[in-house]
Amino acid sequence: MDSVKLPLCPSGQPKIGDTVVFGVVGGTVEAASITYLKESQPVTEEILALSGPVKPTEIFRIASSCQANACQHFDGANCRLAMRIVEQLPTVVETLPACQIRSSCRWWQQEGKAACYRCPQIVTNNSYSSQILHEVASDRSFPKVRKQTSKQIR
Numbered sequence: 318m319d320s321v322k323l324p325l326c327p328s329g330q331p332k333i334g335d336t337v338v339f340g341v342v343g344g345t346v347e348a349a350s351i352t353y354l355k356e357s358q359p360v361t362e363e364i365l366a367l368s369g370p371v372k373p374t375e376i377f378r379i380a381s382s383c384q385a386n387a388c389q390h391f392d393g394a395n396c397r398l399a400m401r402i403v404e405q406l407p408t409v410v411e412t413l414p415a416c417q418i419r420s421s422c423r424w425w426q427q428e429g430k431a432a433c434y435r436c437p438q439i440v441t442n443n444s445y446s447s448q449i450l451h452e453v454a455s456d457r458s459f460p461k462v463r464k465q466t467s468k469q470i471r
């Protein structure tokens with residue numbers, strides 16, 4: 318039987334071989350803004366080394382296979398992190414970012430444009446996250462069931 322291909326988590330952790338870098342963190346400390354790469358790059362030791370003393374996830378957006386039930390944010394059907402982002406964060410762009418992983422992105426598949434309009438402010442490991450980003454990264458304050466809908470954003 319063929320294995321089912323899981324969508325990509327757009328706030329994944331680096332793992333050599335099956336992950337890609339698709340964005341670079343820019344903007345300011347207070348207001349990060351992702352620059353989406355024209356071509357996603359496979360994660361290599363050389364790319365990881367570019368982050369120097371900080372974690373690669375502080376300066377790169379990395380896509381890796383959604384871990385589904387192995388992830389703290391998955392409720393068995395949906396990524397609750399994507400739900401919180403859409404429901405609690407403001408939009409930061411008005412057009413879809415030129416993102417190379419869209420067709421495989423879990424957040425896009427689940428939330429559509431609403432996720433993309435908020436995505437550029439997300440830094441996977443952000444030591445300087447605002448209170449609202451901190452709360453969105455944590456699921457303590459979010460209802461378990463939608464509408465009846467480390468600060469580590471992963």
Ligand code: SF4
Nearest residue numbers: 327416419422433436
């Ligand atoms: S939410 Fe949209 S912009 Fe962000 S990674 Fe997914 S497809 Fe790309």
